[in-house]
Amino acid sequence: MRKKIVAGNWKMNTVISEGENLVNGILKRMNEVKNATVIVAPPFTHLYLVAQLLKGSTIRLSSQNCAAEDSGAYTGGVSAKMLISVGAQYCIIGHSECREYYGETDEILYVKLQQALKNNLIPIFCVGEVLAEREANRHFNVVRVQLENTLYRLNDIDFEKIIIAYEPVWAIGTGKTASPEQAQEMHAFIRQTLSKKFGAKADNTSILYGGSVKPSNAKEIFAKPDVNGGLIGGASLVADDFIAIATAF
Ligand code: 13P
Numbered sequence: 647m648r649k650k651i652v653a654g655n656w657k658m659n660t661v662i663s664e665g666e667n668l669v670n671g672i673l674k675r676m677n678e679v680k681n682a683t684v685i686v687a688p689p690f691t692h693l694y695l696v697a698q699l700l701k702g703s704t705i706r707l708s709s710q711n712c713a714a715e716d717s718g719a720y721t722g723g724v725s726a727k728m729l730i731s732v733g734a735q736y737c738i739i740g741h742s743e744c745r746e747y748y749g750e751t752d753e754i755l756y757v758k759l760q761q762a763l764k765n766n767l768i769p770i771f772c773v774g775e776v777l778a779e780r781e782a783n784r785h786f787n788v789v790r791v792q793l794e795n796t797l798y799r800l801n802d803i804d805f806e807k808i809i810i811a812y813e814p815v816w817a818i819g820t821g822k823t824a825s826p827e828q829a830q831e832m833h834a835f836i837r838q839t840l841s842k843k844f845g846a847k848a849d850n851t852s853i854l855y856g857g858s859v860k861p862s863n864a865k866e867i868f869a870k871p872d873v874n875g876g877l878i879g880g881a882s883l884v885a886d887d888f889i890a891i892a893t894a895f
Contacts, residue, residue: 649852650868651809651875652892653685653770654882655710655738665692669699671885676703681895682875685770686882687738690724697733708736708770711744714757726765737767738877740796742774742815752795759796763804770809770877771797772856773836777816785814789832790839798843805844810853811877812836817857819879826866826873829855833872861890868895 660668665688672686687708688696697707713723729737739762740755750758755771762769773792775785789812797808812832814824824832833853840848855867856877867873875895881887 648850648874650682650895651685651852651854652682652888653687653708653736653738653811653854653875653877654888655687655741655856655877655879656689656882657710657743657879658689659883660688660692662692662695665689665696666699668883668885669696669705672705672888673699673703675885675889676705678889679892682892684892685736687736687770693729693734694732700733706736707734708738709734709767710738710741712737712739712758712762712767714754714761716761726761726767729767730765735768736770736809737762738770738772738811740772740792742772742776742813742818746815752792756796756799759800759804759808763800763807768807768809770811770854772811772813772877774813774815774857780814780816785832786835789836793836793839797840802844802847805840806847806850808851810836810851811856812853813856813877819858821858823858823860823863823867824855826870829867829873830870833870837872859891861887861894864891864894 685706685708687710709729712726739758744750773789775788779788837848852874854875854877855873859876859878860881
C-alpha cells in the first residue's frame with residue numbers, strides 16, 4: 647500500500663535533553679495525527695533513549711545512515727545490526743548531505759541498501775538533483791541514473807519494502823521549496839521509471855518530498871497525487887511545526 651508518511655530528519659541537531667523534550671512534545675500531540683505514519687530520525691546517540699520514549703506509541707524510529715559493512719575494524723561506523731538492536735526500524739540512506747560531505751557514491755549506497763534490508767531495517771532512500779543540474783534541464787536524467795544504479799538492482803521483494811524521498815538539493819535548508827507542480831512532476835517520473843523495472847509494484851511505493859517543507863506549504867505539496875508525504879529537516883525540530891505538517895493531509 648502507498649502509505650502516507652511524515653518523517654523528521656533531525657540531522658546533527660539537539661543534545662540528548664533537547665531530543666527528549668522534542669520527542670515528548672511530539673508524543674503529546676500525536677492524537678491529532680489521523681492520516682499519516684510518523685517517523686523520527688534523531689542522531690545515533692539518541693536512538694536508544696528515543697526508542698524507550700516511543701514505546702507504546704505509533705511513532706516509528708529511524709537512523710540517519712548506516713555502515714556499508716557488517717562489523718569489524720571500521721572506527722566510527724554504526725552497523726544496521728546495531729541499529730536494529732537499539733530499536734530503529736528505518737534507516738535514511740543516500741541523503742544528499744552524505745553523498746556530498748562523506749563521498750557516498752551510488753555504489754556505496756547500493757551496498758548500504760543491502761545491509762539495511764538484510765537486517766530488516768526499512769530504507770528511506772533519497773534521490774535528487776543539484777541546482778546546476780536542474781538549470782541545465784538534466785534533473786530527470788540525474789534522478790533516473792541514481793535509481794538505475796541502486797534500486798534497479800534490488801529484487802522485487804526488497805523493492806517493495808523501500809520508501810523513497812525526492813529531495814532537490816537546491817531546496818534543502820534554503821527556504822526555496824519546489825513548487826507542488828515540480829514535486830508532482832518528478833514524483834510521477836520516479837514512479838514511472840521504477841515501473842519500467844518493477845511493474846505495478848511501483849504503484850505502491852511511498853515517495854516523500856523533502857526540501858523546506860513547512861506548516862505553511864505542506865498541504866499544497868501533499869495534495870499532489872504522487873507525493874505521499876514528506877521528509878522534514880528544519881521544521882521537524884519544533885514539535886508543533888512537525889505536528890502541523892503531519893496533519894496536513
Ligand atoms: P529542510 O526541511 O531543512 O530543508 O531539510 C530537508 C531535508 O534534507 C530532510 O532530509
